[in-house]
Amino acid sequence: MKTQHTRSQKRILNFLQSVNRAISAQDIYVELRNQNQGMSLATVYRALEALKREGALQVRMLSNGESLYSCTQQDKHHLTCLECGKSISLDKCPVQELETQLHNSYKFKIYYHTLEFFGLCNICQAAQVSGNSEDRLGLDPA
Template identity: 35%
Template sequence: MTKQKKVILDVLKNTDTHPTADWIYEKARKTLPDISLGTVYRNLHVLKELGEISELNYGSSYSRYDGNPAAHYHFVCEACGKVLDVDLPVQTKLNDEVASQMGLKVTHHRLEFYGLCDECQTKN
């Protein structure tokens, strides 16, 4: 593992905010001032391919990254865009039900919850 990969992975493992590549870049520069945004993107791609992190894409122009690659659900705030982990067991039985009903091979699923986070509820 290169120094750049390690720093990027450390940044992701030490936050629960599901940051963008730009946010990761700003944090990584505190440790590696010469790191480029391109290097961050390349290493995020490699870490994703290695199964070390997850990439979350919600249809916007940028992805968010999760330092926890284990299967889990998320909550997305519709007001501020914050992404939070949901502490519920992943229902792998759903994979079997869909596979059985449709005659498909299901390898995994993704489920998100949407609404307002605590901070945005307080603002309203």
């Protein structure tokens, strides 16, 4: 299959490998610009779309509608609070076996999976019982 990447795709791949964390398209745009490897926003999105389709990176959507991109890698999952939006990273993942089964039964070529738990973190639970609505902290998703 086509394994040659465009210049933009290479830049983005390199960048993602160097930062080694999930990052938004807009942030990639800014960061590459700082490194004098800038490209237009449309190009960023196009390159990400292409890389996504060939399984070279994986995507995780936040509830605010923005997507975080990262290199395809070992299982990295999250525990996310519905109240404050804060995410905790997890290590364990019990789905490897199921993935193999799915591959066989659906003839699906699986690139990666997402697994995320939603609920209330201990802080927001406490806030709810005492005075209601301490309202959302501005915590960044990890």
